Amino acid sequence: MSEDATETFRSEVRTWLDENCPKEMRDGASGEDAIVWGGRNWTFTSDAQKLWLDRMAAKGWTVPTWPVEYGGAGLDRAHHKVLLDEMRKIGARVPLQSFGIWMLGPALLAFGTHEQKLQYLPPIARGKVRWCQGYSEPGAGSDLASVQTRAESDGDDYIVNGQKIWTSYADKADCIFALVRTDRDAPKHLGITFLLIDMDTPGVSTKPIRLISGKSPFCETFFDDVRVPKANVVGTENRGWDVAKHLLTHEREMISGGGQGLLGGRALGAVLNAQEGGLSDPVLRAEAMGCEIDALAVALTLERYKDQAESGGGVGDASAMLKYAGTELNKRRHELMMSAGGADALTWDGKHEGLASDWLRTKANSIEGGTSEVMLSIISRRVLGLPA
Amino acid sequence: MSTLLLTEDETMLQDAARGFLDGAAPVSHLRKLRDAGQTHDAKLWAEMAQMGWTGVLVPEEAGGSDMGHAAACVLAGELGKTLVTSPFISTAVIAATALRQVATDRARDALSAIAAGDAIYGLAVDEGRKHDPEGVELAARADGNGFRLTGTKGFVVDGGNADRLLVLAKTDAGLTLFDLPADREGITRTAQNMVDARDAATVQFDNVQATGDDVLGAVDDAMTVLKPALEAGQAALSAEMLGLSAGAFAMTVGYLKERKQFGVEIGRFQALQHRAAHLWSETEITLSAVRHAGRMLDEDPANATLAVSLAKARATQTAKLAVIEGVQMHGGIGMTDDFDMGFFMKRARVATEWLGDYGYHAAKVAAARGF
Ligand SMILES: Cc1cc2nc3c(=O)[nH]c(=O)nc-3n(C[C@H](O)[C@H](O)[C@H](O)COP(=O)(O)OP(=O)(O)OC[C@H]3O[C@@H](n4cnc5c(N)ncnc54)[C@H](O)[C@@H]3O)c2cc1C
Ligand SMILES: Cc1cc2nc3c(=O)[nH]c(=O)nc-3n(C[C@H](O)[C@H](O)[C@H](O)COP(=O)(O)OP(=O)(O)OC[C@H]3O[C@@H](n4cnc5c(N)ncnc54)[C@H](O)[C@@H]3O)c2cc1C
Numbered sequence: 186m187s188e189d190a191t192e193t194f195r196s197e198v199r200t201w202l203d204e205n206c207p208k209e210m211r212d213g214a215s216g217e218d219a220i221v222w223g224g225r226n227w228t229f230t231s232d233a234q235k236l237w238l239d240r241m242a243a244k245g246w247t248v249p250t251w252p253v254e255y256g257g258a259g260l261d262r263a264h265h266k267v268l269l270d271e272m273r274k275i276g277a278r279v280p281l282q283s284f285g286i287w288m289l290g291p292a293l294l295a296f297g298t299h300e301q302k303l304q305y306l307p308p309i310a311r312g313k314v315r316w317c318q319g320y321s322e323p324g325a326g327s328d329l330a331s332v333q334t335r336a337e338s339d340g341d342d343y344i345v346n347g348q349k350i351w352t353s354y355a356d357k358a359d360c361i362f363a364l365v366r367t368d369r370d371a372p373k374h375l376g377i378t379f380l381l382i383d384m385d386t387p388g389v390s391t392k393p394i395r396l397i398s399g400k401s402p403f404c405e406t407f408f409d410d411v412r413v414p415k416a417n418v419v420g421t422e423n424r425g426w427d428v429a430k431h432l433l434t435h436e437r438e439m440i441s442g443g444g445q446g447l448l449g450g451r452a453l454g455a456v457l458n459a460q461e462g463g464l465s466d467p468v469l470r471a472e473a474m475g476c477e478i479d480a481l482a483v484a485l486t487l488e489r490y491k492d493q494a495e496s497g498g499g500v501g502d503a504s505a506m507l508k509y510a511g512t513e514l515n516k517r518r519h520e521l522m523m524s525a526g527g528a529d530a531l532t533w534d535g536k537h538e539g540l541a542s543d544w545l546r547t548k549a550n551s552i553e554g555g556t557s558e559v560m561l562s563i564i565s566r567r568v569l570g571l572p573a
Numbered sequence: 574m575s576t577l578l579l580t581e582d583e584t585m586l587q588d589a590a591r592g593f594l595d596g597a598a599p600v601s602h603l604r605k606l607r608d609a610g611q612t613h614d615a616k617l618w619a620e621m622a623q624m625g626w627t628g629v630l631v632p633e634e635a636g637g638s639d640m641g642h643a644a645a646c647v648l649a650g651e652l653g654k655t656l657v658t659s660p661f662i663s664t665a666v667i668a669a670t671a672l673r674q675v676a677t678d679r680a681r682d683a684l685s686a687i688a689a690g691d692a693i694y695g696l697a698v699d700e701g702r703k704h705d706p707e708g709v710e711l712a713a714r715a716d717g718n719g720f721r722l723t724g725t726k727g728f729v730v731d732g733g734n735a736d737r738l739l740v741l742a743k744t745d746a747g748l749t750l751f752d753l754p755a756d757r758e759g760i761t762r763t764a765q766n767m768v769d770a771r772d773a774a775t776v777q778f779d780n781v782q783a784t785g786d787d788v789l790g791a792v793d794d795a796m797t798v799l800k801p802a803l804e805a806g807q808a809a810l811s812a813e814m815l816g817l818s819a820g821a822f823a824m825t826v827g828y829l830k831e832r833k834q835f836g837v838e839i840g841r842f843q844a845l846q847h848r849a850a851h852l853w854s855e856t857e858i859t860l861s862a863v864r865h866a867g868r869m870l871d872e873d874p875a876n877a878t879l880a881v882s883l884a885k886a887r888a889t890q891t892a893k894l895a896v897i898e899g900v901q902m903h904g905g906i907g908m909t910d911d912f913d914m915g916f917f918m919k920r921a922r923v924a925t926e927w928l929g930d931y932g933y934h935a936a937k938v939a940a941a942r943g944f
Binding site: 464470471473474475477478479481482483485486488489492493495496498503506509510558560561562564565566568569570571572573 | 576837846851858859861938
C-alpha cells in the first residue's frame with residue numbers, strides 16, 4: 186500500500202470515528218464491564234454501547250479483516266493497523282469481542298462451506314450470536330484427542346451424549362463449537378468431528394464452576410440425547426482434528442497477545458511508578474526491568490509473526506511459542522504488580538475486579554488453550570524435530 | 574517502519590555470507606588462529622572487503638556498498654554463527670558510522686580506506702572493568718592549536734591489529750573523540766590476552782600529540798559522533814551474539830538427536846526437550862529485537878536507543894543461556910577443548926561485556942520506558 190493511500194484511509198477513518206464514536210465510548214476502558222460479548226440475550230449497559238457496536242458492525246469494523254460478504258471490511262494488515270491506531274488515539278473501546286471472532290470465525294473461513302460462512306459469520310460480526318468452545322472434557326485435557334463425547338448417526342442428524350468441562354461462558358453462550366467422537370474404532374485423532382450445536386437444543390445443560398479469582402466464567406456442559414443436524418459439521422466427518430488444530434492456533438495467538446490479549450491491559454511501568462515514592466525497592470526494580478525488556482521483545486515478536494503471516498509465510502507451530510512466552514510473561518508481570526502493590530493489592534471486593542483477582546486469573550493463561558508444557562512439547566517435536 | 578522480515582536483498586546477502594563463511598571461516602578457522610597465536614586473517618579480511626562487507630555502511634561515493642544497518646546486522650549474525658574472527662564490528666560498523674557523521678575530506682578518505690579493506694580501526698573508549706563512555710578519565714590537554722593525550726585505555730577491541738584508533742578523551746568542557754594513527758608517537762599497545770582468543774589491547778597514551786584535524790566532530794562534543802557509532806556497534810554485536818546462540822543451538826539440537834544413552838537418543842528425554850524448546854523460544858524472541866534495532870538505525874536513528882539497548886540486553890541473556898545449555902546438554906564432551914562448544918561460551922562472555930552488559934542496557938531501557 187502506498188504512503189498516500191494509507192494517509193487517505195487514515196484521514197477517512199479519523200473523520201468517521203470523530204463523527205460516529207459516542208463520547209462515552211472514548212474512555213479506553215477494557216475492563217470486564219466495558220466488554221461487549223454480544224449474543225441473543227445480551228444487555229447493553231448503555232445506549233452508547235449499542236450504538237457504537239451497530240455503527241462499527243455496519244462498517245465491517247468489528248471484524249475488519251474478514252471479507253465484506255461475511256460481515257467484515259476486507260482490510261489488509263496495513264489498513265487494519267491504521268484503524269487500530271486511530272481507535273487507540275481517541276481511546277475508542279473495542280466494540281465487540283467474542284470466541285466467534287477469535288476462534289470460530291477463522292476456522293470457518295478456512296474450513297466452512299460458502300453457505301456455512303454466510304449463515305454463521307455475519308451474526309458473529311454483528312454481535313447477534315455468542316459462541317463458546319466445547320473442547321475439554323474431564324478425561325481429555327492436554328490429551329485433547331481422547332475426547333469421548335459421542336455423536337451417533339441417526340439419519341440426517343447426530344445424537345450427542347457426553348460431557349464437556351471448563352467451557353468458558355457456556356451458560357451465557359447461544360451456541361457451542363464442539364469436538365465429538367464419531368468413530369470409536371479409528372485411531373483417536375481420526376474419529377473426531379467438529380460440530381456446531383445450538384445451546385437451546387433440548388438436552389443441553391450447563392453448571393457453572395467458580396474460579397480462584399472469584400468469578401465463575403466457566404462451566405460443565407452436559408449433552409443428553411441432543412439432536413444435531415449433520416449439516417452442522419465443519420469440514421468433514423472424522424476429520425475434525427484438523428479444524429480443531431487450526432482453531433487452536435488462532436486461540437493461542439489471541440491468548441498470547443495477538444488479539445486484545447495480554448500485552449495490553451495494565452502497563453507494568455505505570456503501575457510500578459504509581460507506587461508511593463516511586464519504585465524504591467532495588468530488587469523489585471531490577472525484576473521489573475527484566476520483565477519490561479522481555480515484554481517489549483515478545484511484542485516485537487508478535488509483530489514479526491504478523492508480518493510473516495501477512496506475507497503468506499504462515500506462523501504454524503510457532504504460535505505455540507507465542508502462547509508459551511506471552512502467558513508466562515503475563516504471570517510474571519502480575520506477580521510484580523502484586524509485589525509493588527504490597528498490602529494495598531490484597532483487597533478482595535465482591536465484584537472481583539481488583540488487581541488480586543486479575544493476578545489469580547492470569548494463572549490460567551498458561552493452562553487454557555493448551556498448557557505451557559504442551560506448548561514446549563509441540564515446539565520440541567514440530568519445530569526442533571526431536572524424537573517423540 | 575519496514576517489516577521485521579528480511580527483505581529479498583537481505584536474504585540474498587545472508588545466503589551468500591553463509592555460503593562463503595562455511596567454506597572460508599568455519600569454527601575450525603578460529604581454532605587454527607588460536608593455536609597459532611594469531612588474532613587476524615588478512616586474506617579473509619581482504620575477501621570481506623571484496624564482497625562489499627567492510628563497506629556495508631560506507632556511502633557509495635566513498636566506494637562503499639551502503640547496505641545499511643539491518644544488512645550489517647545480517648552479516649554480523651552470520652559471522653557470529655561460526656565465531657569468525659575479524660574487525661568487522663569495530664571497523665566496518667563502529668568506525669564507519671562515526672566517520673559518516675562528519676563531512677570532512679579526511680573522514681571521506683578514511684571511509685574509502687575502510688571500504689577497500691585498507692584500514693582497521695580499534696575503539697579506545699573504556700578504561701575500567703565495565704563499559705562506561707561517560708566515565709572516561711584519559712585527558713586531552715589543550716596544547717597550542719592541538720592537544721596532548723595522556724592516560725590508559727583497556728579492552729580496546731581489535732586494538733592490536735588496528736591501523737587507527739578512535740580515542741575518547743576528556744577535554745576542558747566535555748568529551749572529545751579523536752581519530753589517530755595507532756603508531757603515533759607516545760602510543761604503546763600491549764596485547765590483552767582474552768578468553769575468546771581475539772584481539773584486544775591495552776593502549777597507553779603518553780603525552781601523545783593530536784591536532785585539531787584529528788578531532789572527529791566537534792571539541793567537547795564527542796557524543797554527537799560517538800553515540801550513533803556505539804549504537805550501531807551494539808546492534809551489530811547483538812546480531813553477532815544471536816548468531817552465536819543459533820550456532821551453539823544447532824550443535825546442541827544435533828547432538829540431542831544423535832547421542833544415545835539408556836538405549837535411546839537423549840533428545841527423547843522431556844527434561845531436555847522442554848529446555849531446548851525454551852531456548853529456541855528465547856532465540857526467536859531475541860531475533861525480533863535484533864531485527865527491530867537494525868531497522869530503527871536505518872529509519873529513525875535519532876530514536877534508536879531503546880531498540881538497540883533492548884536488543885543487546887536480550888542478546889546477552891539469550892547467548893548466555895545458549896552456551897550454558899550447550900555445554901550441559903553435551904555432557905562431558907562439552908567440557909573438552911577439542912570440542913567447539915567452549916569457543917562459543919568464551920566468545921559469548923566477551924561479547925557480553927563489550928559495549929555494555931545486560932545491566933548497562935537494562936538501565937537504558939528502563940530510562941527510556943520511564944521507570
Ligand atoms: C480459565 C480457563 C478457561 C478455559 N476455557 C475453556 C473453554 O472455553 N473450552 C475448553 O474446551 N476448555 C477450556 N479450558 C480448559 C483447558 O484447555 C484445559 O484446562 C487445558 O487444556 C489443560 O487440561 P487439563 O486441565 O485437563 O490439565 P491436564 O492435561 O490434566 O494437565 C495437568 C498438568 O500436567 C501437565 N501435562 C499434561 N500432559 C503432559 C505431557 N504430555 N507432558 C508434560 N506435561 C504434561 C500439564 O501441562 C499440566 O501442568 C479452560 C481452562 C481454564 C483454566
Ligand atoms: C571435568 C570432568 C571430570 C570427570 N571426571 C571423571 C572421573 O574421574 N571418572 C569418571 O568415570 N568419569 C568422569 N567424568 C565423566 C562424567 O561422569 C560424565 O561426563 C557424566 O556422567 C555425563 O556423561 P556423558 O558425558 O556421557 O554425558 P551424557 O550421558 O551423554 O549426557 C548428555 C546430556 O544428556 C543428559 N541426559 C542423559 N541421560 C538423561 C536422562 N535419562 N534424562 C535426562 N537427561 C539425560 C545429561 O544430563 C546431559 O545433559 C568427568 C567429566 C568431567 C566433565
